[in-house]
Every structure is written in structure tokens, then in C-alpha cells.
Amino acid sequence: MIYIKDITKTYTNGSVVTQVLKGISLEIKEGEWVAIMGKSGAGKSTLLYQMSLLDTPTTGVITIDGVDIVHLPDDQRTDFRLRELGYVFQDYALLPELTALENVMIPMLMQNIPTKEAERIAAESLTRIGLGTKTKNRPNQLSGGEQQRVSIARAVAQKPKILFADEPTANLDNASSDAVIDIMKEIHQSGQTIVMVTHEKEYTKYCDRIIYIDDGKVDREEVLQ
Amino acid sequence: MNKLGVALHVGWLLGKRQLQHTSKWVTFLTVLIMTLTFFSNIVISGLLIGLVEGGNKANKESYTGDVFLSTLAGESRIQNSGGIMAILDRLDGVDKYTARYLSGVTIEANYQTRRNFNESANTITVSLAGIDPVAENNVTNLSSFLIEGDYLENDQSGYVLIGSTLLDRHSAFSDLFEPLSDVFPGDKIKLSVPSDTGLRTEEFTVRGVIKSKVGEISTRVFLTETDFRRLTGRNDLSVQEIAITLQPGVSPESVQEILRTNGIGDFAKIQTAQEAIPKFLDDIRSTFDILGFLIGMIVTAVGAITIFIIIYINAIVRRKQIGILKGVGINGRAIMFAYVIQALIYAVIGIVLALALVYGLIVPFVDKNPIDFPFSDGIILVEAGLAVSRVMIVVVISLLAGFVPSWLIVRQNTLDSILGR
Numbered sequence: 001m002i003y004i005k006d007i008t009k010t011y012t013n014g015s016v017v018t019q020v021l022k023g024i025s026l027e028i029k030e031g032e033w034v035a036i037m038g039k040s041g042a043g044k045s046t047l048l049y050q051m052s053l054l055d056t057p058t059t060g061v062i063t064i065d066g067v068d069i070v071h072l073p074d075d076q077r078t079d080f081r082l083r084e085l086g087y088v089f090q091d092y093a094l095l096p097e098l099t100a101l102e103n104v105m106i107p108m109l110m111q112n113i114p115t116k117e118a119e120r121i122a123a124e125s126l127t128r129i130g131l132g133t134k135t136k137n138r139p140n141q142l143s144g145g146e147q148q149r150v151s152i153a154r155a156v157a158q159k160p161k162i163l164f165a166d167e168p169t170a171n172l173d174n175a176s177s178d179a180v181i182d183i184m185k186e187i188h189q190s191g192q193t194i195v196m197v198t199h200e201k202e203y204t205k206y207c208d209r210i211i212y213i214d215d216g217k218v219d220r221e222e223v224l225q
Numbered sequence: 226m227n228k229l230g231v232a233l234h235v236g237w238l239l240g241k242r243q244l245q246h247t248s249k250w251v252t253f254l255t256v257l258i259m260t261l262t263f264f265s266n267i268v269i270s271g272l273l274i275g276l277v278e279g280g281n282k283a284n285k286e287s288y289t290g291d292v293f294l295s296t297l298a299g300e301s302r303i304q305n306s307g308g309i310m311a312i313l314d315r316l317d318g319v320d321k322y323t324a325r326y327l328s329g330v331t332i333e334a335n336y337q338t339r340r341n342f343n344e345s346a347n348t349i350t351v352s353l354a355g356i357d358p359v360a361e362n363n364v365t366n367l368s369s370f371l372i373e374g375d376y377l378e379n380d381q382s383g384y385v386l387i388g389s390t391l392l393d394r395h396s397a398f399s400d401l402f403e404p405l406s407d408v409f410p411g412d413k414i415k416l417s418v419p420s421d422t423g424l425r426t427e428e429f430t431v432r433g434v435i436k437s438k439v440g441e442i443s444t445r446v447f448l449t450e451t452d453f454r455r456l457t458g459r460n461d462l463s464v465q466e467i468a469i470t471l472q473p474g475v476s477p478e479s480v481q482e483i484l485r486t487n488g489i490g491d492f493a494k495i496q497t498a499q500e501a502i503p504k505f506l507d508d509i510r511s512t513f514d515i516l517g518f519l520i521g522m523i524v525t526a527v528g529a530i531t532i533f534i535i536i537y538i539n540a541i542v543r544r545k546q547i548g549i550l551k552g553v554g555i556n557g558r559a560i561m562f563a564y565v566i567q568a569l570i571y572a573v574i575g576i577v578l579a580l581a582l583v584y585g586l587i588v589p590f591v592d593k594n595p596i597d598f599p600f601s602d603g604i605i606l607v608e609a610g611l612a613v614s615r616v617m618i619v620v621v622i623s624l625l626a627g628f629v630p631s632w633l634i635v636r637q638n639t640l641d642s643i644l645g646r
Contacts, residue, residue, distance in 0.1 A: 054552055054640045075556060078639075082554020093549040093643070097242035107553050109238065112231045154553065 002028040007060030020046045022216035033194040035204040038213035044197045052164040053077045086155030088165040092147040094139040101135040104154045125153040145176025165196040236562025259575020262528030267615050270517030271607040277510040280601030285498035287365045288439050290468035291477045293501040294493040302463035303493040318475035323364040326355035326453045327465035333415040334405045352445045355453025374410030374433030385429045388443040389436035420458040529622040532568050537630035548642025557635040568627025
């Protein structure tokens with residue numbers, strides 16, 4: 001599904017050159033739930049950004065289902081993200097002016113799904129994660145855990161090929177974190193491929209595999225199930 | 226829906242929600258700026274044009290009528306005036322007309338009280354118009370310009386009406402020439418006119434003073450055509466001017482054409498009111514058109530820059546959200562539409578309010594209370610073409626003012642926008 005070969009990522013700020021990824025190769029299979037772990041600054045989020053088309057590696061190859069995503073033009077990258085990928089960000093990344101329902105609907109409207117149909121799917125997604133009564137609430141009327149659940153609903157409503165989650169529990173209390181992980185487990189059980197960055201080992205208990213990153217390289221892998 | 230339609234649909238939802246959650250004060254002030262921008266844009270142009278148009282309107286209503294006949298170049302009179310008037314009497318579409326006999330005249334005042342004959346006499350040389358007071362009043366409403374005394378009557382001989390510009394207490398041009406001093410209704414003045422037998426002088430009584438912003442009225446002396454003929458010794462019916470008013474809905478151009486077809490063009494210059502506008506007014510209008518356009522564009526630019534700044538700040542503040550939108554697959558076109566739609570809504574509301582203000586309040590008010598300018602009663606003339614062109618300009622510039630800042634933000638790297646770096 002995801003094939004990564006020798007990718008590097010270098011940031012240049014004036015005369016300061018920082019190589020964050022130093023030649024990473026890995027493969028993620030369809031239906032896998034892979035956790036990427038490592039110390040702060042190891043490059044795990046940077047790796048996720050390269051895989052999820054939010055950034056472009058300096059060198060190397062990344063393909064998703066055989067599509068070379070490194071060399072896609074910008075508008076095609078956006079379209080690819082819309083149709084094939086789902087995102088859960090650390091800080092939820094919801095749009096404050098939109099209701100929970102609208103936040104979930106927006107990517108569907110962009111895919112030309114009729115408004116009524118998008119509303120129905122979004123409402124179903126929110127109900128499935130326990131927010132069926134809060135569809136009209138705006139983000140500032142929801143708790144952090146609820147906002148993250150809306151974010152997950154937005155990411156998976158259209159059944160993407162891959163769900164990327166960047167430290168989805170980092171800003172949540174234990175109860176909310178558990179709830180989020182439980183939802184992700186449920187989604188995974190339906191066959192969803194998930195790539196999740198986390199630094200909390202306890203939330204990797206349902207993952208199939210953990211990839212440890214250290215100093216911009218794959219340090220080791222751990223197969224859990 | 227095609228891609229553009231989808232982008233518009235999503236952009237509309239995003240733009241609408243952003244507007245709904247923008248500070249009410251920001252929205253109010255932005256709409257106010259757009260209202261004032263459009264208002265001043267069309268009012269300044271309309272006022273400058275209306276200033277001249279007020280002069281044109283006055284010229285038509287109180288001097289030329291709808292169609293104006295005057296002497297041909299090189300001629301001193303309209304030959305066959307009687308025949309022309311006979312044609313006018315039976316021409317369909319002609320409502321009324323008035324004929325004027327003209328001559329140069331030297332007026333002397335205060336000769337009865339003049340004590341020092343070493344000093345110059347109190348004289349002035351101007352234009353003398355012989356009229357049928359009733360016909361003239363029917364066409365130009367001359368009596369409405371009386372500011373002192375009474376109007377002329379056909380059966381009263383020995384009276385004149387004198388233009389206010391010729392009297393020092395009313396004249397705004399006394400620094401350019403020496404007007405008559407201390408002349409009031411009831412005073413005697415001497416009129417001297419050239420004739421075939423030499424200078425003819427006769428004493429008349431000032432019956433009234435007329436004041437108008439049309440130079441041909443306020444600088445002339447009027448008397449009945451009977452008195453004019455007696456004074457000048459003329460016994461022909463050849464006049465110098467005929468002002469014609471038409472029945473409602475009749476086109477001046479069509480009557481002009483009919484008159485030409487009847488051969489009247491061989492005896493008189495036939496002009497519509499528009500053609501008879503003094504050239505200086507026409508030149509002023511052209512200049513004011515340019516001035517109005519330039520001022521309007523400056524005002525529009527200020528409004529556009531304001532919208533630009535508001536949208537730019539709005540987009541910068543929402544840079545992270547723009548990154549997120551792009552991150553979840555909303556394309557740049559939809560995001561830009563969201564901002565362009567906001568600018569468009571500000572512009573449209575501003576334009577509608579300004580139009581309501583202009584057409585519902587300002588234009589009717591100024592029509593009833595014209596602005597007092599030296600050469601005209603200024604109105605605000607907002608022609609449909611002017612309003613439409615200014616609407617288009619303000620809308621297009623507002624669209625650009627919404628597009629450019631959002632484009633600047635949207636084109637930034639998605640991840641940098643999300644991470645705020």
C-alpha cells in the first residue's frame with residue numbers, strides 16, 4: 001500500500017541546514033495499523049507529513065497503491081488527499097465557524113456529494129462516535145475529546161484508503177484519549193489502514209506494528225500481533 | 226456539478242460562515258466604507274455633471290426651448306420669419322413658440338440727476354430684445370425671473386424689463402464692466418439704438434428687473450415688439466431668434482428634420498436645445514466628466530485598498546485554517562472563493578445602500594433644492610449608464626481586493642500554514 005524508499009528531508013534556514021530524515025525505507029500494508037514512535041525531534045511527524053502528502057521529501061520515493069506521490073502537481077496532491085486520505089491532527093484542526101456536522105461535511109461537499117447526502121453521512125459518522133446530539137455545536141461548544149472525535153469523524157466519513165493521525169491523544173486527558181483510541185480500534189477492525197504518530201506506548205496496544213524512529217532513521221520495528 | 230460549481234458551493238458555505246462570525250462592528254464599518262465609496266463615486270460625478278446639466282436645463286427651459294432658430298452666419302436677421310412662423314403654427318408636435326427681435330442698445334441712466342458733465346455718463350451697451358410678452362412667457366416663463374417690479378404687458382407702451390447683471394446692486398460681474406447704478410423699477414432710462422436713419426433715442430420706464438443664471442436673460446433689456454419696432458424704425462417681420470417648445474414625447478431631432486425638409490434651413494440656423502448649448506458649458510462638461518471619473522477612481526481605489534486590507538488580515542488570521550482546509554483536500558479555488566464572496570457581499574450591500582441613498586434621498590432632495598452655483602442651479606445627475614459603469618468598476622475592484630490577498634495566503638505551503646511557520 002505505502003512504499004517508501006530512501007527518503008530524506010532537509011530544511012534550510014539561511015545558512016543553517018538541518019537534515020531531519022536521513023534515508024528512511026519502509027512499507028505499510030493495506031489494513032495495517034502502524035504506530036510511529038520516537039523521541040521528540042526524532043523525525044516521526046516529519047515522516048508522517050511526507051507519507052500523507054502534506055510535505056515533499058528532498059530525495060527518495062514514496063508510492064501509495066503504486067502512485068508516485070512525490071512528483072504530483074500541487075492541485076493533484078490536494079485532490080489525492082481529498083479522495084484517498086484522512087487526517088487527524090494533534091490539535092483537532094476543526095474550523096471554528098462551522099458546526100460539527102459542517103466540519104465533517106466539508107470534504108464530502110468538495111467531492112461533489114449532494115448536500116443532503118453529505119449531511120446524512122456526516123450525521124451517521126457523528127452518531128457512530130457518540131456525538132449524534134451535538135451535530136449543531138461549534139468546536140468551541142465541545143470538549144477537547146469531543147473535538148478530536150469530530151476530527152476523526154471528518155477523516156473517516158468517506159472511508160479513505162489511509163487514515164493518518166498525528167499524536168491524536170497528545171492534548172487529551174486519559175478518559176478522552178482512551179475513547180479516541182477505542183474509536184480508532186473500531187475503525188481499524190473494519191479494515192481501515194491507519195498510520196499513527198505517538199509518543200505514548202500505552203496507546204499502541206491495538207496496533208499491528210510499531211516503527212521506532214531515531215535521529216531521522218528507522219531504529220527498529222516491533223510487531224505486536 | 227462541475228469543478229467550478231463545487232468550488233463555488235464550498236466557497237459560499239465557508240464565506241457565509243466566516244461572515245456570520247465576523248465581528249458585527251467590522252462588518253458594519255466595512256459595509257459603511259463600501260457604501261461611502263460607491264456613494265461618493267457616483268455623487269461626485271453626478272454633481273459635476275449635474276452642475277453643467279443644470280445650466281443646460283436652464284438654457285433650454287428659459288432661453289432656447291426644445292428647438293431654437295437663429296440667424297445664419299453672416300446674416301443679421303432670419304429672412305422670411307413670417308413664413309417660418311406660419312409653418313410653425315400648423316406643424317404637428319409644436320406646442321408653442323416665441324420670436325425675438327434683437328438689436329444692440331446703449332442705455333443711459335441717472336441723466337436727470339447728473340450734475341457733473343465732466344464725469345462719464347452712466348451708460349452701458351448691451352442687447353435689446355423685442356418680444357411678445359405673452360408668447361415669451363408661455364415658452365420661457367420669463368415672468369418667473371422677476372425679482373423687482375412687474376412684467377411687461379402687450380398693451381402698455383414705454384416700459385422695459387432690465388437684466389439684473391446690468392445693475393450694480395445685483396451684478397456679480399461689476400469688476401469686469403461698469404453696470405448701471407441706482408436704477409429701480411419706475412426710474413426713467415434712455416435707450417439709443419442704431420437705425421437706418423442714425424441713432425434713435427427714446428426714454429423708457431423700468432417696469433421690472435429679471436434675474437436668471439442664463440446669461441442671455443440677465444444681460445438683456447426686454448421691451449414689447451411694438452416698442453422695439455417703433456424705437457428701431459423697423460417695419461419688417463424678420464426676427465433674430467425663435468424658441469420653440471414641443472409637445473410631450475416629440476423628438477426635437479424629428480422636428481429639426483421636418484423644418485429642414487421645409488426649407489427653413491435656408492433662412493435660419495436650426496438647432497436642438499442640446500446643440501444650442503453654449504460651447505463653454507459643453508467644454509466644462511467634458512472636463513467635469515474626466516474630473517468625476519478620476520476622483521471616482523481615487524475613491525474606489527481607497528475603498529478597494531480597505532477591502533484588501535480587511536480580507537488580507539482576515540486571511541492571515543485564518544492562515545492555519547486555510548492550511549487545514551488544504552490539508553483535508555479543499556482546493557485553493559474554493560478557499561479563494563470564500564474570500565472573494567465576502568468581498569463581493571460587502572461591495573453589493575454597500576452599492577445597494579448607496580443607490581438607495583442616492584436615488585431615494587439625495588437626488589430627489591437636490592432636485593427640489595438645487596445647489597446654487599453662479600452659472601446654474603446644480604442638480605445631481607446620475608444617469609443609468611454612469612451608475613451601471615460605476616457598479617461594474619466597484620464590483621470588479623472588490624473582487625480583485627478579495628482575490629489577491631486570499632491568493633497570497635492560499636499559495637503558501639500547506640504544512641507551513643498548518644504549523645504556523
